[in-house]
Amino acid sequence: TGYPNNDVGHFCRKYIYKHYVPHAYYGDWAWEDHDPALGLKRHAFMSKELAEVIRRTSPEASGLLLFANVCWYQDVFQHDRITPYPIHHAMKLAYQPVLPSLELFGRNFYAGDSFTPRFYVVNDHTTGQTLENGNFEWQIEYNDQILAQGVRSLPSIRHDSKFLDSIRIDFPQHLPLPKINGQIKVKLNQSGTTVAQNEYDIIISQREWASLPEQLKDKRIGLFDVTGDTKALFDHLNITYIELKDLTQIRFIQLDALVVANLDSGDEVPYNWEDVKKMPARGVPTLLIHPGKHLQWLFWWEVDEIYERKGRIVHMKVPEHPVFEEIAPFDLAWWQQEGRERPRACRRSYRFKKTEGITPLCTYLRPHVYISKPEEELPEMNGIPLAEISLNGGKLIASELELNSGVNDPVAAKVFVNILAYLLQEE
Numbered sequence: 001t002g003y004p005n006n007d008v009g010h011f012c013r014k015y016i017y018k019h020y021v022p023h024a025y026y027g028d029w030a031w032e033d034h035d036p037a038l039g040l041k042r043h044a045f046m047s048k049e050l051a052e053v054i055r056r057t058s059p060e061a062s063g064l065l066l067f068a069n070v071c072w073y074q075d076v077f078q079h080d081r082i083t084p085y086p087i088h089h090a091m092k093l094a095y096q097p098v099l100p101s102l103e104l105f106g107r108n109f110y111a112g113d114s115f116t117p118r119f120y121v122v123n124d125h126t127t128g129q130t131l132e133n134g135n136f137e138w139q140i141e142y143n144d145q146i147l148a149q150g151v152r153s154l155p156s157i158r159h160d161s162k163f164l165d166s167i168r169i170d171f172p173q174h175l176p177l178p179k180i181n182g183q184i185k186v187k188l189n190q191s192g193t194t195v196a197q198n199e200y201d202i203i204i205s206q207r208e209w210a211s212l213p214e215q216l217k218d219k220r221i222g223l224f225d226v227t228g229d230t231k232a233l234f235d236h237l238n239i240t241y242i243e244l245k246d247l248t249q250i251r252f253i254q255l256d257a258l259v260v261a262n263l264d265s266g267d268e269v270p271y272n273w274e275d276v277k278k279m280p281a282r283g284v285p286t287l288l289i290h291p292g293k294h295l296q297w298l299f300w301w302e303v304d305e306i307y308e309r310k311g312r313i314v315h316m317k318v319p320e321h322p323v324f325e326e327i328a329p330f331d332l333a334w335w336q337q338e339g340r341e342r343p344r345a346c347r348r349s350y351r352f353k354k355t356e357g358i359t360p361l362c363t364y365l366r367p368h369v370y371i372s373k374p375e376e377e378l379p380e381m382n383g384i385p386l387a388e389i390s391l392n393g394g395k396l397i398a399s400e401l402e403l404n405s406g407v408n409d410p411v412a413a414k415v416f417v418n419i420l421a422y423l424l425q426e427e
Helices: 013-019 023-030 036-057 086-094 229-236 247-251 294-298 374-380 403-407 410-424
Strands: 098-103 108-110 118-123 134-142 145-153 161-166 179-190 193-205 221-225 257-261 286-289 303-307 349-352 358-365 382-391 394-399
Touching: 023 036, 023 358, 036 086, 036 098, 036 118, 086 193, 098 179, 098 193, 108 410, 118 134, 134 193, 193 410, 221 229, 221 247, 229 257, 229 403, 229 410, 257 410, 286 410, 294 303, 303 382, 349 358, 394 410, 403 410
Parallel strands: 108 193, 221 257, 257 286, 286 394
Antiparallel strands: 098 118, 118 161, 134 145, 134 179, 179 193, 303 349, 349 382, 358 382, 382 394
Protein backbone atom coordinates (compact mmCIF):
# COMPACT_ATOMS: atom_id res chain seq x y z
CA THR A 1 0.00 0.00 0.00
CA GLY A 2 2.95 2.34 -0.42
CA TYR A 3 5.17 2.27 2.71
CA PRO A 4 4.75 5.47 4.78
CA ASN A 5 8.09 7.11 5.44
CA ASN A 6 9.40 7.68 8.96
CA ASP A 7 9.56 11.46 8.66
CA VAL A 8 6.02 12.78 8.13
CA GLY A 9 4.02 9.79 6.88
CA HIS A 10 4.10 10.48 3.16
CA PHE A 11 4.59 7.36 1.11
CA CYS A 12 8.10 6.44 0.01
CA ARG A 13 9.14 8.48 -2.99
CA LYS A 14 10.12 5.50 -5.11
CA TYR A 15 6.58 4.19 -4.81
CA ILE A 16 5.06 7.61 -5.53
CA TYR A 17 7.16 8.56 -8.54
CA LYS A 18 8.37 5.24 -9.93
CA HIS A 19 5.75 2.61 -9.18
CA TYR A 20 2.62 4.72 -8.50
CA VAL A 21 1.48 2.12 -5.96
CA PRO A 22 -0.12 4.56 -3.46
CA HIS A 23 -2.14 6.29 -6.18
CA ALA A 24 -4.36 3.22 -6.57
CA TYR A 25 -5.49 3.57 -2.96
CA TYR A 26 -5.22 7.30 -2.24
CA GLY A 27 -5.44 9.07 -5.61
CA ASP A 28 -3.95 12.57 -5.62
CA TRP A 29 -3.64 12.36 -1.82
CA ALA A 30 -0.61 10.15 -2.44
CA TRP A 31 1.37 13.17 -3.66
CA GLU A 32 3.62 15.03 -1.25
CA ASP A 33 1.70 18.30 -1.57
CA HIS A 34 -1.27 16.72 0.22
CA ASP A 35 -1.76 16.14 3.93
CA PRO A 36 -0.64 12.55 4.64
CA ALA A 37 -3.20 12.15 7.44
CA LEU A 38 -5.96 10.82 5.16
CA GLY A 39 -3.63 8.33 3.51
CA LEU A 40 -2.33 7.12 6.86
CA LYS A 41 -5.88 6.53 8.07
CA ARG A 42 -6.77 4.45 5.00
CA HIS A 43 -3.45 2.61 5.26
CA ALA A 44 -4.38 1.65 8.83
CA PHE A 45 -7.87 0.58 7.79
CA MET A 46 -6.71 -1.69 4.96
CA SER A 47 -3.93 -3.27 6.99
CA LYS A 48 -6.25 -3.97 9.93
CA GLU A 49 -8.85 -5.53 7.64
CA LEU A 50 -6.22 -7.74 6.02
CA ALA A 51 -4.91 -8.97 9.36
CA GLU A 52 -8.42 -9.71 10.63
CA VAL A 53 -9.40 -11.62 7.48
CA ILE A 54 -6.30 -13.80 7.74
CA ARG A 55 -6.89 -14.50 11.42
CA ARG A 56 -10.56 -15.29 10.83
CA THR A 57 -9.96 -17.68 7.96
CA SER A 58 -6.46 -19.15 8.38
CA PRO A 59 -5.79 -20.65 11.81
CA GLU A 60 -2.50 -22.04 10.52
CA ALA A 61 -1.30 -18.43 10.22
CA SER A 62 -0.94 -17.93 13.99
CA GLY A 63 2.08 -15.72 14.54
CA LEU A 64 1.49 -13.81 11.30
CA LEU A 65 3.67 -10.73 10.75
CA LEU A 66 2.79 -8.02 8.24
CA PHE A 67 5.57 -6.36 6.26
CA ALA A 68 6.92 -3.77 6.94
CA ASN A 69 6.10 -2.65 10.45
CA VAL A 70 8.99 -0.19 10.63
CA CYS A 71 6.69 1.97 8.46
CA TRP A 72 4.13 2.13 11.25
CA TYR A 73 6.06 4.79 13.18
CA GLN A 74 7.54 8.25 12.87
CA ASP A 75 11.12 9.07 13.90
CA VAL A 76 12.18 5.46 14.46
CA PHE A 77 15.83 6.52 14.59
CA GLN A 78 15.61 7.95 18.13
CA HIS A 79 13.94 6.02 20.94
CA ASP A 80 12.50 9.02 22.78
CA ARG A 81 10.90 10.44 19.62
CA ILE A 82 9.19 7.35 18.19
CA THR A 83 5.56 8.23 17.46
CA PRO A 84 2.97 5.73 16.20
CA TYR A 85 1.00 6.29 13.02
CA PRO A 86 -2.71 5.28 13.04
CA ILE A 87 -1.83 1.77 11.88
CA HIS A 88 -0.17 1.06 15.25
CA HIS A 89 -3.48 1.41 17.09
CA ALA A 90 -5.38 -0.46 14.37
CA MET A 91 -3.02 -3.42 14.47
CA LYS A 92 -3.18 -3.62 18.26
CA LEU A 93 -6.84 -4.47 17.78
CA ALA A 94 -6.29 -6.89 14.91
CA TYR A 95 -3.47 -8.70 16.73
CA GLN A 96 -5.04 -9.07 20.18
CA PRO A 97 -4.90 -12.77 21.20
CA VAL A 98 -8.67 -13.04 21.68
CA LEU A 99 -10.17 -11.35 18.62
CA PRO A 100 -13.83 -10.37 18.27
CA SER A 101 -14.27 -9.52 14.60
CA LEU A 102 -17.09 -8.43 12.29
CA GLU A 103 -17.15 -9.37 8.62
CA LEU A 104 -18.19 -6.10 7.02
CA PHE A 105 -18.41 -5.33 3.34
CA GLY A 106 -19.56 -1.75 2.73
CA ARG A 107 -19.26 0.78 5.57
CA ASN A 108 -22.11 3.17 4.75
CA PHE A 109 -25.60 2.64 6.18
CA TYR A 110 -29.02 4.25 6.43
CA ALA A 111 -30.53 5.12 9.80
CA GLY A 112 -33.30 2.70 10.71
CA ASP A 113 -31.91 -0.13 8.57
CA SER A 114 -30.73 -3.50 9.84
CA PHE A 115 -28.16 -5.95 8.59
CA THR A 116 -26.89 -9.34 9.70
CA PRO A 117 -23.13 -9.69 9.32
CA ARG A 118 -21.05 -12.67 10.25
CA PHE A 119 -19.06 -12.30 13.43
CA TYR A 120 -16.08 -14.30 14.64
CA VAL A 121 -14.35 -14.93 17.92
CA VAL A 122 -10.78 -16.17 17.47
CA ASN A 123 -9.37 -17.68 20.66
CA ASP A 124 -5.57 -17.51 20.71
CA HIS A 125 -5.52 -16.70 24.42
CA THR A 126 -1.96 -16.52 25.74
CA THR A 127 -2.80 -18.81 28.66
CA GLY A 128 -4.38 -21.47 26.45
CA GLN A 129 -7.72 -21.28 28.24
CA THR A 130 -11.20 -22.04 26.96
CA LEU A 131 -13.56 -19.07 26.82
CA GLU A 132 -16.57 -19.83 29.03
CA ASN A 133 -19.67 -17.84 29.99
CA GLY A 134 -19.08 -15.33 27.24
CA ASN A 135 -21.23 -12.93 25.26
CA PHE A 136 -20.72 -10.81 22.16
CA GLU A 137 -21.86 -7.20 22.53
CA TRP A 138 -22.22 -4.55 19.82
CA GLN A 139 -22.77 -0.81 20.07
CA ILE A 140 -23.32 1.99 17.55
CA GLU A 141 -21.44 5.02 18.86
CA TYR A 142 -21.01 8.64 17.88
CA ASN A 143 -18.81 10.97 19.92
CA ASP A 144 -18.85 8.46 22.80
CA GLN A 145 -22.65 8.43 22.77
CA ILE A 146 -24.28 5.01 22.41
CA LEU A 147 -27.04 5.21 19.78
CA ALA A 148 -27.96 1.51 19.63
CA GLN A 149 -26.71 -1.73 21.13
CA GLY A 150 -27.30 -5.45 21.41
CA VAL A 151 -25.80 -8.60 22.91
CA ARG A 152 -25.91 -12.35 22.46
CA SER A 153 -24.51 -15.24 24.44
CA LEU A 154 -21.69 -17.47 23.21
CA PRO A 155 -20.95 -21.17 23.62
CA SER A 156 -17.63 -22.36 25.02
CA ILE A 157 -14.78 -21.60 22.63
CA ARG A 158 -11.73 -23.77 23.12
CA HIS A 159 -8.20 -22.49 22.71
CA ASP A 160 -6.73 -22.38 19.19
CA SER A 161 -10.17 -22.34 17.58
CA LYS A 162 -12.71 -19.85 16.33
CA PHE A 163 -16.45 -19.36 16.62
CA LEU A 164 -18.50 -18.14 13.67
CA ASP A 165 -22.13 -17.03 13.59
CA SER A 166 -24.32 -14.14 12.43
CA ILE A 167 -25.70 -11.29 14.46
CA ARG A 168 -28.42 -8.75 13.68
CA ILE A 169 -27.40 -5.12 14.02
CA ASP A 170 -30.12 -2.45 14.04
CA PHE A 171 -29.18 1.13 13.26
CA PRO A 172 -30.95 3.89 15.17
CA GLN A 173 -33.94 5.57 13.56
CA HIS A 174 -32.75 9.05 14.48
CA LEU A 175 -29.29 10.59 14.43
CA PRO A 176 -27.78 13.68 16.07
CA LEU A 177 -27.04 15.02 12.57
CA PRO A 178 -28.30 14.16 9.07
CA LYS A 179 -25.04 12.27 8.48
CA ILE A 180 -22.52 11.07 11.05
CA ASN A 181 -19.13 9.39 11.03
CA GLY A 182 -19.64 6.85 13.79
CA GLN A 183 -18.36 3.46 14.86
CA ILE A 184 -19.55 -0.05 15.43
CA LYS A 185 -17.84 -1.22 18.60
CA VAL A 186 -17.86 -4.86 19.62
CA LYS A 187 -16.87 -6.44 22.92
CA LEU A 188 -16.25 -9.96 24.09
CA ASN A 189 -17.34 -10.23 27.70
CA GLN A 190 -16.60 -13.18 29.97
CA SER A 191 -18.34 -13.53 33.33
CA GLY A 192 -19.11 -9.81 33.31
CA THR A 193 -15.58 -8.70 32.39
CA THR A 194 -14.56 -7.33 28.98
CA VAL A 195 -11.86 -9.64 27.60
CA ALA A 196 -11.42 -7.99 24.19
CA GLN A 197 -12.95 -5.27 22.04
CA ASN A 198 -12.79 -4.01 18.49
CA GLU A 199 -14.10 -1.09 16.45
CA TYR A 200 -15.03 -0.20 12.88
CA ASP A 201 -15.52 3.27 11.40
CA ILE A 202 -18.82 3.68 9.55
CA ILE A 203 -21.03 6.34 8.01
CA ILE A 204 -24.72 6.50 8.91
CA SER A 205 -27.17 8.95 7.39
CA GLN A 206 -30.82 9.81 7.47
CA ARG A 207 -32.49 9.29 4.11
CA GLU A 208 -33.14 13.03 3.98
CA TRP A 209 -29.38 13.64 3.71
CA ALA A 210 -29.55 12.32 0.15
CA SER A 211 -32.52 14.27 -1.12
CA LEU A 212 -32.97 16.83 -3.86
CA PRO A 213 -33.09 20.48 -2.78
CA GLU A 214 -36.68 21.59 -2.31
CA GLN A 215 -36.55 24.07 -5.20
CA LEU A 216 -35.68 21.26 -7.63
CA LYS A 217 -38.31 18.71 -6.64
CA ASP A 218 -40.86 19.89 -9.20
CA LYS A 219 -38.45 19.59 -12.12
CA ARG A 220 -39.42 17.29 -14.98
CA ILE A 221 -36.85 14.48 -15.10
CA GLY A 222 -37.21 11.93 -17.87
CA LEU A 223 -35.96 8.42 -17.08
CA PHE A 224 -35.25 5.72 -19.65
CA ASP A 225 -34.09 2.67 -17.69
CA VAL A 226 -33.44 -0.68 -19.33
CA THR A 227 -33.23 -2.78 -16.16
CA GLY A 228 -35.28 -0.90 -13.57
CA ASP A 229 -32.31 -0.55 -11.19
CA THR A 230 -32.21 3.23 -11.48
CA LYS A 231 -35.99 3.44 -11.27
CA ALA A 232 -35.67 1.67 -7.91
CA LEU A 233 -33.17 4.33 -6.82
CA PHE A 234 -35.51 7.17 -7.82
CA ASP A 235 -38.32 5.49 -5.89
CA HIS A 236 -36.09 4.88 -2.88
CA LEU A 237 -35.18 8.57 -2.76
CA ASN A 238 -38.75 9.75 -3.47
CA ILE A 239 -37.67 11.66 -6.58
CA THR A 240 -40.47 12.10 -9.09
CA TYR A 241 -39.75 11.30 -12.72
CA ILE A 242 -41.38 10.71 -16.08
CA GLU A 243 -40.83 7.12 -17.14
CA LEU A 244 -39.93 6.89 -20.82
CA LYS A 245 -40.91 3.71 -22.63
CA ASP A 246 -38.52 4.45 -25.48
CA LEU A 247 -36.13 7.22 -26.44
CA THR A 248 -38.28 8.54 -29.26
CA GLN A 249 -40.32 10.27 -26.56
CA ILE A 250 -37.51 12.76 -25.92
CA ARG A 251 -38.41 14.37 -29.24
CA PHE A 252 -41.74 15.70 -28.02
CA ILE A 253 -41.86 15.54 -24.17
CA GLN A 254 -40.81 18.71 -22.37
CA LEU A 255 -38.03 17.83 -19.90
CA ASP A 256 -35.72 19.68 -17.51
CA ALA A 257 -33.24 16.78 -17.41
CA LEU A 258 -32.82 13.35 -18.94
CA VAL A 259 -31.44 10.18 -17.34
CA VAL A 260 -30.62 7.17 -19.53
CA ALA A 261 -29.66 4.16 -17.46
CA ASN A 262 -28.22 0.67 -17.66
CA LEU A 263 -27.73 0.28 -21.39
CA ASP A 264 -24.74 -1.95 -20.62
CA SER A 265 -27.17 -4.80 -19.98
CA GLY A 266 -27.71 -5.23 -23.74
CA ASP A 267 -25.65 -5.40 -26.91
CA GLU A 268 -27.87 -3.21 -29.07
CA VAL A 269 -28.25 0.53 -28.77
CA PRO A 270 -31.84 1.68 -28.24
CA TYR A 271 -33.67 3.30 -31.13
CA ASN A 272 -33.08 7.06 -31.24
CA TRP A 273 -29.89 6.76 -29.14
CA GLU A 274 -28.18 9.34 -31.34
CA ASP A 275 -30.70 12.02 -30.29
CA VAL A 276 -29.50 11.80 -26.68
CA LYS A 277 -26.33 13.60 -27.72
CA LYS A 278 -28.41 16.55 -28.94
CA MET A 279 -30.36 17.04 -25.71
CA PRO A 280 -27.84 19.13 -23.70
CA ALA A 281 -27.62 21.74 -26.46
CA ARG A 282 -31.42 21.92 -26.39
CA GLY A 283 -31.32 22.86 -22.72
CA VAL A 284 -31.90 19.35 -21.36
CA PRO A 285 -28.83 18.33 -19.31
CA THR A 286 -28.30 14.59 -19.44
CA LEU A 287 -26.99 11.86 -17.16
CA LEU A 288 -25.91 8.51 -18.58
CA ILE A 289 -25.66 5.76 -15.95
CA HIS A 290 -23.77 2.64 -17.06
CA PRO A 291 -23.87 3.34 -20.78
CA GLY A 292 -21.11 0.75 -21.22
CA LYS A 293 -19.77 0.32 -24.73
CA HIS A 294 -22.64 2.38 -26.11
CA LEU A 295 -20.93 5.58 -24.92
CA GLN A 296 -18.23 4.89 -27.48
CA TRP A 297 -20.93 4.48 -30.14
CA LEU A 298 -22.38 7.88 -29.20
CA PHE A 299 -19.03 9.65 -28.79
CA TRP A 300 -16.90 7.75 -31.27
CA TRP A 301 -14.56 10.70 -31.77
CA GLU A 302 -14.02 11.28 -28.05
CA VAL A 303 -13.96 7.80 -26.44
CA ASP A 304 -10.85 5.80 -27.24
CA GLU A 305 -11.25 2.68 -25.09
CA ILE A 306 -13.42 1.11 -22.43
CA TYR A 307 -11.62 -0.35 -19.42
CA GLU A 308 -13.76 -3.29 -18.36
CA ARG A 309 -12.62 -3.63 -14.78
CA LYS A 310 -14.67 -3.14 -11.62
CA GLY A 311 -13.11 -0.66 -9.22
CA ARG A 312 -13.28 -0.94 -5.43
CA ILE A 313 -11.79 2.52 -4.99
CA VAL A 314 -12.39 5.62 -7.12
CA HIS A 315 -10.68 8.98 -6.65
CA MET A 316 -11.97 12.52 -6.94
CA LYS A 317 -10.15 14.44 -9.63
CA VAL A 318 -12.04 17.70 -9.11
CA PRO A 319 -12.98 17.60 -5.40
CA GLU A 320 -14.43 21.12 -5.50
CA HIS A 321 -16.99 20.15 -8.17
CA PRO A 322 -20.65 20.40 -7.03
CA VAL A 323 -21.21 16.67 -7.61
CA PHE A 324 -19.02 16.06 -4.54
CA GLU A 325 -20.92 18.37 -2.21
CA GLU A 326 -20.70 16.92 1.35
CA ILE A 327 -18.64 13.99 0.07
CA ALA A 328 -15.29 13.43 1.78
CA PRO A 329 -12.25 12.71 -0.42
CA PHE A 330 -12.11 9.01 0.46
CA ASP A 331 -15.87 8.31 0.43
CA LEU A 332 -15.81 7.00 -3.16
CA ALA A 333 -14.83 3.49 -2.16
CA TRP A 334 -16.37 0.15 -1.20
CA TRP A 335 -19.99 1.09 -1.81
CA GLN A 336 -22.45 -1.43 -0.43
CA GLN A 337 -23.72 -4.06 -2.87
CA GLU A 338 -26.39 -6.70 -2.41
CA GLY A 339 -25.79 -9.41 0.19
CA ARG A 340 -22.22 -10.66 0.43
CA GLU A 341 -21.16 -9.27 -2.93
CA ARG A 342 -17.83 -7.50 -2.67
CA PRO A 343 -18.32 -3.74 -2.43
CA ARG A 344 -17.13 -1.50 -5.23
CA ALA A 345 -17.38 2.08 -6.47
CA CYS A 346 -17.39 1.70 -10.26
CA ARG A 347 -18.31 -0.90 -12.87
CA ARG A 348 -15.86 0.16 -15.58
CA SER A 349 -14.15 3.31 -16.82
CA TYR A 350 -13.30 5.15 -20.03
CA ARG A 351 -10.24 6.42 -21.81
CA PHE A 352 -10.67 9.46 -24.00
CA LYS A 353 -8.84 10.42 -27.18
CA LYS A 354 -8.90 14.12 -26.39
CA THR A 355 -9.37 16.44 -23.44
CA GLU A 356 -11.11 19.42 -25.03
CA GLY A 357 -14.65 19.69 -23.68
CA ILE A 358 -14.18 16.71 -21.36
CA THR A 359 -13.67 17.08 -17.60
CA PRO A 360 -12.64 13.90 -15.76
CA LEU A 361 -14.39 14.12 -12.39
CA CYS A 362 -13.11 10.77 -11.05
CA THR A 363 -10.27 8.45 -11.89
CA TYR A 364 -9.59 4.78 -11.28
CA LEU A 365 -6.19 3.07 -11.11
CA ARG A 366 -5.87 -0.69 -10.81
CA PRO A 367 -4.10 -1.78 -7.61
CA HIS A 368 -0.67 -3.14 -8.45
CA VAL A 369 2.84 -3.68 -7.13
CA TYR A 370 5.93 -2.73 -9.08
CA ILE A 371 5.91 -1.19 -12.53
CA SER A 372 9.09 -0.40 -14.41
CA LYS A 373 7.85 1.80 -17.26
CA PRO A 374 5.02 3.96 -15.91
CA GLU A 375 4.71 5.99 -19.12
CA GLU A 376 3.85 2.75 -20.96
CA GLU A 377 2.06 0.74 -18.28
CA LEU A 378 -0.10 3.34 -16.51
CA PRO A 379 -2.29 4.12 -19.55
CA GLU A 380 -3.34 0.46 -19.60
CA MET A 381 -4.17 0.42 -15.88
CA ASN A 382 -6.44 3.41 -15.41
CA GLY A 383 -9.60 5.05 -16.63
CA ILE A 384 -12.25 7.67 -15.98
CA PRO A 385 -15.50 6.36 -14.46
CA LEU A 386 -17.15 9.79 -14.16
CA ALA A 387 -16.78 12.52 -16.77
CA GLU A 388 -18.56 15.71 -17.72
CA ILE A 389 -18.84 16.35 -21.44
CA SER A 390 -19.64 19.85 -22.66
CA LEU A 391 -21.85 19.89 -25.75
CA ASN A 392 -22.43 23.33 -27.27
CA GLY A 393 -22.78 24.84 -23.84
CA GLY A 394 -24.97 22.03 -22.52
CA LYS A 395 -24.02 19.50 -19.84
CA LEU A 396 -23.80 15.73 -20.12
CA ILE A 397 -22.36 13.46 -17.43
CA ALA A 398 -21.35 9.90 -18.22
CA SER A 399 -21.13 7.73 -15.12
CA GLU A 400 -19.90 4.24 -14.46
CA LEU A 401 -20.00 4.85 -10.71
CA GLU A 402 -22.25 2.36 -8.94
CA LEU A 403 -24.92 4.98 -8.35
CA ASN A 404 -27.68 2.36 -8.29
CA SER A 405 -26.12 1.14 -5.04
CA GLY A 406 -27.76 4.17 -3.46
CA VAL A 407 -30.69 1.98 -2.43
CA ASN A 408 -28.28 0.42 0.09
CA ASP A 409 -25.51 2.99 0.39
CA PRO A 410 -26.23 6.62 1.35
CA VAL A 411 -22.94 7.94 -0.05
CA ALA A 412 -23.75 6.52 -3.49
CA ALA A 413 -27.22 8.06 -3.18
CA LYS A 414 -25.77 11.43 -2.21
CA VAL A 415 -23.45 11.48 -5.23
CA PHE A 416 -26.40 10.60 -7.47
CA VAL A 417 -28.52 13.40 -6.01
CA ASN A 418 -25.61 15.84 -6.29
CA ILE A 419 -25.26 15.02 -9.98
CA LEU A 420 -28.98 15.56 -10.57
CA ALA A 421 -28.92 18.84 -8.63
CA TYR A 422 -25.91 20.05 -10.60
CA LEU A 423 -27.59 19.24 -13.91
CA LEU A 424 -30.89 20.83 -12.89
CA GLN A 425 -29.37 23.96 -11.40
CA GLU A 426 -29.75 26.93 -13.69
CA GLU A 427 -26.52 28.69 -14.59
